[in-house]
Structures are given as structure tokens and as C-alpha cells.
Amino acid sequence: MSPEALSELISQIAHSLVAAGKAGVLTDDLIPDVTKLTVMRPKDRAHGDWASNAAMQLAKKAGMKPRDLAELFAAELTAADGIKSVEVAGPGFINITLDSASAAAVVDKVLAEGVNYGRNTHLSGKTLNLEFVSANPTGPIHIGGTRWAATGDSMARVLEANGAKVVREYYFNDHGEQINRFAKSLVAAWARAFDLGDKGYQTETPFDGYKGAYIDEIARRVEAEAKADGVDLTALSHEDQGLNADGEPVGESDSELREEFRKRAVPMMFDEIRKSMKDFRVHFDVWFHENSLYTDGEVDKAIAALRERGDIYEKDGATWFESTKHGDDKDRVIIKSNGEFAYFAADIAYYWNKRHREHDPADVAIYMLGADHHGYIGRMMAMCAAFGDKPGENMQILIGQLVNVMKDGKAVRMSKRAGNVVTIDDLVDAVGVDAARYSLARTDYNTPVDIDLNLLASHTNDNPVYYVQYAHARSCNVDRNAAAAGVTTDGADLSLLDTEADGEVLAALAQWPATLSLAGDQRAPHKVARYLEDLAATYHKWYNVERVVPMELTEPEERTDDAAALEALRIAKAPEPARAAARLKLNDAVQAVIACGLDLLGVTAPDKM
Template sequence: MSPEALGALIASLIEQLFAARKTGSLTESDIPAASKISVMRPKDRAHGDWATNIALQLARKAGLKPRDFAQPLAESLMASDGIASVEVAGPGFINIVLEASSAAQVIETVLEEKDGFGTSKEFAGQTLNLEFVSANPTGPIHIGGTRWAAIGDSMARILAANGAKVVSEYYFNDHGEQIDRFAKSLVAAAHGEPTPSDGYKGTYINEIAERVIAEAKSDGVDALALPRVRDDEGNEGDSEQREEFRSRAVPMMFAEIQDSMKNFRVHFDVWFHENSLYQSGAVRKAIDELRDQGDIYEKDGATWFASTRYGDDKDRVIIKSDGNAAYIAGDIAYYLDKRRRPEHPCDVAIYMLGADHHGYIGRMMAVCAAFGDEPGKNMQILIGQMVNVIKDGKAVRMSKRAGNVVTIDDLVGAIGVDASRYSLARTDYNQSVDIDLNLLASHSNDNPVYYVQYAHARSWNVDRNAQAAGVDASQADLGLLDTSADEDVLAVLALYPSVVLTAGEQRAPHRVAHYLEQLAGAYHRWYNSERVVPMPLTDSEERLDSQRRQELATAKNPEPARAAARLKLNDAVQRVLENGLELLGVEAPEKM
């Protein structure tokens, strides 16, 4: 019986006890939904298969002592099918021991539901817009953006697994000063000049400049012969030449970023261009809407958003005194677009931002509130921390192509897509992470992605050997899965649906990775102690005393029904490992 099933059973029994007036002064509205009832695995297996603290949570509302609330619930649980024993322990914990056949029922559920096992409808009816990576189109995706790619795509998969309609979105910052600096850098590189002081460095700048020149030439344009105007300080002016480089280079970077994302197994439903907000008039309309409701004022020749009315620490300039839009002007229009676009308006806009964006939270939440939405609900902002790449015990900083950074292609080239995605997604984004290239390239149990993938490949090897040995799963008696190793694997298997739900609720893909490592560990230990395929005794084992020889013969040659039950357990682990790895965008190999 899974924790979800137990939660549903407990909720039902509380309702029955409430109807029988055995829950004190508890009201009907106090009875929690099944999904909100905590059913956990005790640290000490002597305390049972599962435990719940529901009595501690509800006793005060009921006007009862926790143990007095727990006792009738425990008696009702004891009378339920699949329950072997129930004990009220300590201040009011309820410890539950399942019948062996009930504990093993999770195997049948896994094998019946297949890739549906672990999914839920918890977020059904919600459209979640998940924006992540959104790196400037002025260079390759760096390691921080790579982390968001791994986490964001995994999060999209997990939210969808919980019933949400997820719109994955990439926001191209193709408007403003960073694009101007990019174009200036390209023109300087094309002429063999030093990089401007505020420009972009790296051999990729030279590569893009050469591609622009070649593409223009194929169209009959000599890019370097176009008018080039300099101001008195030697800076590039608004020339035809710079515009030629800008108009050709930015799409090249778009295409390169899109290829990198595709190769990293990251899917986006929408590729949104910041510049479109200005071209369509969406920025002006959004500002006008705020103006109409009294949230815009003029001061010192600039246009201001009165964001302090909505909890920001200071008001924000949205149109500067020189007439150019501040960055927040696009942010305002973009949020409004997400919430109101006709094709897929979102209920929740989730922004995944880098470690240097903490200062954006207050102003963005003010934007949310100004349009009548609820900050933290309709708008959610996640801030990721830094990534450190380590090799041979030292920090890796240099990229041959992009200068003093590590890019997505550098990482994938060093350790592959699977190790890159898994290692970046397995750590809470609130924490900085060290990526050890030596470890992640190794085939050792210390390498977490190898450890999990090897468990999956090992399960396939068991299948192949069982088929060759004629083990028949139809003979399975799941009640025979009664060893401590069997029970450990069963307990971890049953946790998977609650892990996927929690990962979705908490926006925490790392919980799935940690679960997979827990399951892989239980499976590897089970594999080393329990046999599915009969195995003859070795010569040295044949020479042991008769009692020990018999014990080994029994362990290595299980009766058909037990071998079949273990084969089913093996296959259930295989399916859950595959489901979990799919949520992280990592392959589940059949051989390694």
C-alpha cells in the first residue's frame, strides 16, 4: 500500500469517525484532503512500515489529547484490509505495519500503470508559464544558463506529470544596450580592432563576424564597405555597417542557442522576442494602462512607475529622460502578455532568474500587484545560485570559444548530456553547486548518474538472464517478498508518487534525483543479496559443512514462485527508474 493510498484511507476513516462523533469538536472543514495527510517512512523499521502524525495535527482542533484522538483512528485502521498491525506511539504517532501482500501491491500498480505511475492530477486545470535560461543572444549559453536549462526543463516535465498545462518559454533579450554592445564588438573584430571597453570578448565574436561578412557577400553586400561613422570619442555610431552586423549576427546567435537547447534535450513551446513588445506597441499600452489607474507620474524629465504603492523599496524609472525605455518597461509588458495572450494565457508566471537578479524580485512583484494579481501566486520568481566547474581539483574557468566562462557545449563535450543534466538538476537551485568533471566522467558508484543508470541497466540484465533461465513471472506470489532487502525496495518504490508531487509543489526537481539515488541504492543492495535466476554453488561452497551448504543452495536457488516474485519486483524498479530519469531528461540505458 502506497503512502497516497494510506493517506486516502486515513482521510476516509477520519470522516467516518467524525460522522460517528468520535473526533471531539473537530469540524467537517478541519478534515484534511488525502493529499495533505503526511504518511512517512519511520527511520527505525521496528516502528513499522509507515507512520503518520495526523493525530498531532488535528488533536488541538478537536479539543483532545493526541493519543486520545489517535486511538479510535488506530482501531479503525487495524480493521482495514491490508493492515497487519497498528500502534499508537509516543505523544500520538500512529505506526502501521502492512501485510506482506499489501506491501507488495505497489508492484502490480507500477506494472499496470507503466509510464503513468507517479503522475497525478493535482495541478489539472492550471496553465503554468515557465520561463527559463533566457540568456542574452550575445554569446553562447554559459554554465549558469546551462543549470537553468537542466532544472527548468526537468521542472516542466514534473509539473506536467502532475496535471498542469506547462508553457516552456525562452525570452530573447534582443532589445537595448546589450545588443548595441554586441554589434560594436563584431564590427571591431571585423576590422581587427581591440574590443570596445564595454564589449564582448571570445573567439566566437571573430567567428560570428566572419560569418556575417560571408553571408553578406553571398547576398551581394560588402559589409566592411558600408558607411561607418564614429563620434568624437571613437565609439561606433548608428551606422549602416553596425546595423548590417546587428541584423545578421543576432539571428545567428538565436539559431546557435536554439541548437544548443535542442542538443541538451530542452524543449521550449515559445521563443519570445523582447523586441516584439516594442514593435507591437505592447510596452506603450502597458504603461498607458498603469497611467490610467494612476500608477505613472513624470519627474525630472523621466516617466516613473509608482511601484512603492505595491511593496517595492523605491519607485522605478520606466522611460528615461533621454526617451529610451528602461529595462523594466519591457518586463511590465511581458508579464501582461503572459497573463493575457489569447493562445495560452497563464494562471501562474514562473520566472527562473540568475543569482544576480535578487534586486528584481521587489519590482517584479509590484508589477504583478499593480495589475490586480497576487504576488507569489500569479507570479513566482526562483533565483538560482552559482555553478563551479572543477577538474583535477581546480576550478575550470576558460572556454576556448567564449573567453573566461564555461559554456553548455564545453560541459556537454566534457561529460555528455546525461551527466550534465543530472548533475545540474540534482542540487537545489537555492544552493551553489560544484561540477566535478573527473567524477562525472567516471564509471564508479560515487558518480550519481552512473549509479542510477547502472541500476536500470542491471535490471535489464536480470530480465535477460531470467528469460534464459525460464523464470515465469505468472507464477509470482508477491507475499513471498518478505526479506529485509525485499521490504526495503518495496518501501522506496511506494514513495515515488509522493516524491513527484512534492517536487512539483515545491518546484524542486532535485527531489526526484535524490529519490532515484535512494531507489538505486536499495536495488543494488537487493541485487547483491537476493537471487532471481538460479545459480549453482561454487566449488568452495560445495566443500562447506552440510548446513551452510544447504543455506547457500536455498539462497542461490529460490523456488519458482519466489523467483517470479523477485522478477516482478525487479521489473517494477526498472519502470520507476525509467519514469524518474525521464522526468530529468536523462536516458535509461538497457546496457552499460
């Protein structure tokens, strides 16, 4: 019996107590959700297989003493199938011991359901738009975006395993000043490469521009592409076509040359980003271009919707969103006095677009943003409320923390290609996709994380991804050895899985459905990784003390040159056939759950290492 099944059983008992009039004021509306009832493995197995403090959770609402309510629960639980005994301890803890056959039933359930074991439908009926990475198309994806790629894709897989329809979305910031700076940086790199400084071209990278070898690469690629198309870049005007009152280039076409670089280079970066994501095993359903919000009139539509709701006003020649009405700390400009849109205008339009699309409109829009975006939460939630939606429900914002890459005890700062940052390709080149994805997804995104390149490249138990993958490979080796020894699952008697080590593995397998459900509800894919590490640890311990096939004879008294005597010793050490078959099934159940969990993290499950 799994933890969630026990929780459901306890909840059903609470309802039956209400119906019988035994629990006073414990009415249906006061009984907590099943997921709120605590069922856990006791630290001391002498206290049973499972323990619950449900009686203490519900006693006050029931108008009863916790221990008295626990006794009522215990009486009901004792009569339930699969439960060997129930005792009440302390102020009202319920300790539950399962019979062996019931405890081992999880093995048959895992093997029968395969990849579907633990999956559920409790998030079905809603479309979740999950936007993650969304790096500017001005350079390779840095390590922070790489963390979002690993975490976001894993989160999408976990949400789908809980029944949700997930739309994975990448938002290309291809409108605005960062693209202008990108184009200026490329023009300067191109001018340097072709020694055009003495012809009036700017060869110095702007102080706020982009640097790194990739800028030189893209500049040369633009030159080659333009030449192939019959375009002479030197024939294009490289002079600014005018400045506004603030001394900034007018619009995005401040020179013909920059516009040509912008037009050709931005798609090149898009292609690089798409390739990096594909190579990192990350799939996106939608690649959304910020610029389309302006060209398709989405910005105007969203502002008009807010104006109709009474949340737009004019002041000092500018157009403002009255976000303080909805909890923000100050109102926000959305159209500047010079007629240009402020960046927040695109944020408003983008959310409006997500919620009102013809195909797959979002019931929940989940934004995964970097640590430097914490200040955006107030205005974004105000905008959500202004549209009549529920902040925290229709809009959810997840803020990730920084990643530090370490090698030989020192921080890694330099990239061969991007200058002063570590990119997704740098990390993959150093440790591979599996280790990169796992290491970034296994830590709560709310906390900073250190990535130790030496550790991730090692084949030791200290390397978490190796430790989990090795458990899967080891289970596959058990299958191969069993086949060679003629051991099959025929005639397996799961009640023979009665040792302490057997029980620990069974308990770990039973916790998978609850873990998967919690990971989905809490948007916490790292819980899957930590579960896998616990399961792997339990399995490795079990492997060292229990046997499916005879272990190699290595003790001094076992050393003999007599082949017949040696074979007799091996047979004596072999587990009885029914027990061996049961343990083989247990081994295969572990293998199935580890493979499923690794797949949810986008990590392979090797059969040999």
C-alpha cells in the same frame, strides 16, 4: 498501500470522526490538506511499515489528547483492508504494519500503469508559463544558463506529470545596449581580421564588449554571408550617426556597419542557442523576442493599463511606475526624460503579454532567474500586484545560485571558445548530456553547486548518474538472465516478497507517487533525482542478497569438476519458482520507475553499461 493512500485514509478517518461527533471542534474546515498529513517510513522497521503523527497534528484542533485521538485512528485503521496491525506509541505516534500481499500490491500497480504510475492531475486546469534560460543572444550559453536548462526542462516535465499544462518559453533579449555592445565587438573583430585599423576602423574590443574566439568566428561568418549577398561591408559607414546628450549612440542604428552586423549576427547566435538547447534535449514551445514588445506596441499597452489603474505618474520629465504602492522599496522609471524606455518597461509589457495572450494565456507565470537578479523580485511582484494579480501565485520567481566547475580539484575557468566562462557545449563535451543534465538537476537550485568533471566522467558508484543508470541496466540484465534460465512472471505470488530487503524495495516504490507530487508542488525536480538515488541504493542492496535466478557458485565448498554435482548445487540455490517469479516482477517494477524518473530529468535509461 502507498504513503499518499495512507494519508488519504487517515484524512477520511478524521472526517468520519467529525461526523460521529467524536472529535469535538475538529470540523471539516480545520482538517489539513491530505498533503499536510505526515506518513513516513520508520527508522526502525520493528515499529512497522509506516508511521504517522497525524494525531499529534490534529489533537489541538480536535480538543483531545494526541494519544487519545491516535487510539481512535488506530481502531479505524485496524479494520481497513490490507492492514495487518496498528499500534499507538509514545505521545501519539501511529505505527502501521501492512500484510505482505497488500505491501506487494504496489508491484502490480507499477506494472499495470507503467509510465503513468505516480502521475496525477492535481495541477490540471491551469496553464503554467515557465520561462527559463533566456540568455542574451550575445554569446554561447554559459554554465549558469546550462543549469537553468537542465533544471527548467526537468521542472516542466515534472509539472506535466502532475497534470499541469506547461508552456516552455525562452525570452530573447534582442533589444537594448547589450546588443549594441555585441555589434561593436563584432565590428572590431572583423576590422582586426582584415587589417582595417589603418583605414580608420576601431580594432580594439570596447572595454565593456564581448570577447572570445566565438566573436571572431561570428565576425568572419557575417563577412562571408554579406559577401554572398553582394554586400560590401567596407562600403558601409562605420562612423557614429550622432550622440545623445549623454554621449551615447542615438538609437540602435548608430552606424550602418554596426547595424549590418547586428542584423546578421544576432540571428546567428539565435541559431546557435537553439541548436545547443536541442542537443541538450530541451524543447521550447515559445521563442519570444523582446524587440517585439516595442514593435507590436505591447509596451505602450501595458503602460496604458497601469495608467488606467492609477499607478503611473510624471515627474522630472520622466514617466514613473508607483511601485511603492504595492510593496516595492522605491518607484521605478519606465520612460526616461529623453523619451527612451527604461529596461523595466519591457518587463512590465512581457508579464502583461503572458497573462493576456490569445493562445495559452498564463494563469501562472514562473520566472527562473540567475543569482544576480535577486534585486528584481520586489519590483516584479509590485508590478504583478498593480495589475490586480496575486504575487507568489500568478507570478512566481525562482532564483538560481552559482555553478562551479571543478577538475583535478581546481576550478575550471577557461573556455576554448568563449574566453573566461564555461559553456553548455564545454560541459557536454566533457561529460555528455546525461551526466551534465543529471548533475545540474539533482541539486536544489537555491544552493550553489560544484560540478566535478572527473567524478562525472567516472564509472563508479560515487558518480550519482552512473549509480542510477547502472541500477536500470542491472535490472535489464536480470531480465536477460531470467529469460535464459526460463524464469518468467507466471504464477508469481507477491505475498512471498516477505524478506527485509524485499520490503525495503516495496516501500521505496510506494513512495514514488508522493515524491512526484511534492516535486511538482514545490517546484523541486531535484527531489526526483534524490529519490532515484535512494531507490537505486535500495535496489542494489536487494540485488546483492536476493535472487531471481541462481547466483554463480563461488564459495570454496562449491568448487568441483563434477558437472552433475555443480548443477545440483545450482538447483539447490535457486529460489522456488513462485518466489523467483515474484522477484522478477519486483525487479521489473523498479526498472519501470527508474526509467520514468530518469525521463523526467531528460536522462536516458540504458539497458547495458
